[in-house]
Amino acid sequence: MPKAPTRAQQLASRATIDAHRHDDHQIIYAARGVLAITTDAGSWVAPANRAIWVPAGTVHAHEAHGELELHLIGLPAKDNPLRLTEPTVLSVGPLLRELILAYTRAPHDDSPERRRLRAVLLDQLRASPQEPVHLPAPTDPRLRALCHVLREDPADNRTLAELGKEIGASDRTLSRLCKADLGITFPQWRTQLRLHHALVLLADDLPVTAVAHACGWSSASAFIDVFRRTFNHTPTAFLAGRRRSASA
Template sequence: MTQIRHQPVAPTDTRRLASGGAIDAHRHDDHQIVYARRGVLTVTTSAGTWVAPATRAIWVPAGTVHAHQAHGELELHLVGLPATENPLALDVPTVLAVSPLLRELIVAFTRSPDDDSPERARLRAVLLDQLRASPQQPLHLPTPASPLLRAVCDILRADPADGRTLAQLGREVGASARTLSRLFRADLGMTFPQWRTQLRLHVALVLLAERTPVTAVAHRCGWSSASAFIDVFRRTFGHTPGSHPTG
C-alpha cells in the first residue's frame, strides 16, 4: 500500500514546475488555495480531477489527499489557511474564478511568505475578501465508482474525439444506454453529454498549454469544427482559446 505523504502545514510560497512535472499525493491539516499564474494545473483526488488555467484557482480543503500535475511551464502560487479559517465554507475541492485583482493579491501574498508585517496582514484580509466574492466554476471531472461507468469513461479518456453515442458505448461495455444514463446522474451528478464536454475541455486546456494549434485541439477533442470548439470554450472560460494565457 502506498504511503500518503502527510505535510501538516500547507505552505504559502511560489514554486516552478517544468511541463509534465508533478507533486505526488499528499495531504495537509490546513486548507490550501492553489493557483497557476502560468501554465495549466490539474489537481487530482479520489473524487476526480479539477483543472485550472491562469484565470482559475483551486480550493483544496484540509485533509484532502491530492496530487498536482503541470501542463506547460507552471508558475505555482500556494496559499495555506488554518483549518479553522474557511472563508468559502467549502468542504470539497472547488475551482474558483480569479479576477485580475485576486491574481495580483495571490502573487503578492506568496512572494514574501515569512513577512509578518501589518501591511501583509491587511493584504491577507483583502485576499480573503476577494476569495469570498469569487464565483465557483464547474471545472470538475468526477471519477466514477461504478465499474461499468469507469469502463465507458476510460474509453473516452483514451480518445476524447470518440463520438459514439451512449448506446454504442454501452454495447462495448455490456450495458444499456438507459442504465448508463442513470449511472451518470446517480454516480457523477451530471449527464453523459455534460461529462464528455468536461473531459474535452480538460484535454483542450492541457493541449493549449502545450501550444497545440486551436484547430488541432478542436479535432483531437472531438468538436465538429474549430468554430464549435471556440464557442464552447468562450462560454466556459470567458475568452477564446486563441487568446488563452499559456505563459
Template structure:
C-alpha cells in the same frame, strides 16, 4: 496514490514546475489555495480531477489527499490557510474564478515575507474578502465508483474525440443507454453529455498549454468544427482559445 505524505502545515510559497512536472500525493492539516500564474494545473484526488488555467485557482480543503501536475511551464503560487479560514465554506476541492485583483493579491501574498507584520495581515484580510466574492467554476471531472461506468469513462479518456452515442458505447461495455444514463446521474451527478464536455474541455486546456494549435485541439477533443470548439470554450472561460495565454494559433 500509494505513497502519501502528511504535512501538518500547508506551505505559502511560490514554486516553478517544468511541463510534465508533478507534486506527488500528499495531504495537510490546513486549507490551501493553488494558483498557476502561467501554464495549466491539474489537481487529482480519489474523487476526480480539477483543472485550472491562469484565470482559475483551486481550493483544496484540509485533509484531502491530492497530487499536482503541470501542463506547460507552471508558475505555481501556494497559499496555506488555517481551518478557521474558509471564506466560502467549501468542503471539497473547487475551481474558483481569478480576476485581475485576486491574481495580484495571491502573487503578492506568496511573494511577501512570511511574518506577522501589519502589512501582511492586511493583505491576507483583503485576499480572504476577494475569495468570498470568487465564483465557483464547473471544471471538475468526477471519477465514477461504478465499475461499469469506470470502464466507459476510461474509453473516453483514452480518446475524447470518440463521438459515439451512449447507446453505441453501451454495446461495447454491455449495458443499455438507460442504465448508463441513470448511473451518470446517480454516480457522477451529471449527464453523459455534460461529463464528456468536461473531459473535452480539460483535455483542450492541457493541449493548449502544450502549444497545440487551436484547430488541432478541436479535432483531437471531438468537436465537429473549430468554430463549435471556440463557442463552447468562450462560453466556459470568457475568452476564445486563440487568446488563451498558452495557445498557439
C-alpha cells in the same frame, strides 16, 4: 498531516506532485501554464485565470501542463471564507491575482502589513465566482470502463448506446448511472472531459483547430463556442495570455 506551504515554485511541463494532504486549506494558482489536481472524487483543471481551493485534509495530486509558475497559499482550517468542503475552481480577477502573487513573495512574516494583505485576499476569495469545471470520477465499474474508453480517446464520437455495447451495458443503464454516480448527464461529463483535455493541449501550444479535432468537436467554431461559454474567453485569447506570461 504537514502544514500547507505558502510559496511560489516552478514546475516543468508534465511534472507531478504525488498524492498528499495538509492540515490547512490551500489555494493553488498557476500564474503560467495549466494545473490539474486529482482526488478520489475526480479532477479539476485550472488555467491562469482560475485558482483551485483545496480543503484541509483532502488527499490530492498535482500535474503541470506547460511550464508552470505555481503559487501556493496555506490558510488555517478555521479560515474558510466560502465554507467549501470539497475542491473548487474559483475565478481569479486582476485584483485577486495580484494579491496571490504578492502574498506568496517573501518575507513570510506576521507583520501588520501582511495580516492586512491576507484579510483583503480573503475578502476577494469570498467574492470569487465558483466555476463548474469539476470532472467527477465514477465508482461504478461499468461507468469506470466507459470513462476509461473516453479518457483514452476524448475524440471518440460514438453514442452512449454504441459505447455501451463495448462495455456490456445498455445506454439506459449507463445514462441512469451517470446521473446517480456522477451527478451529471453523460453529455455533460463528456463535454467536461473534452474541455479538460483541451486545456492540456492548449498548454502545449497546439493550434486551436488541431485541439478542436483532437477533442472531438466537429469544427473549430463549435469548440470555440463551448470554450468561451465555460471560461469567458476564446482559446486564442488563452494561448495569447500564455505567451505573454511566458515572455514576462
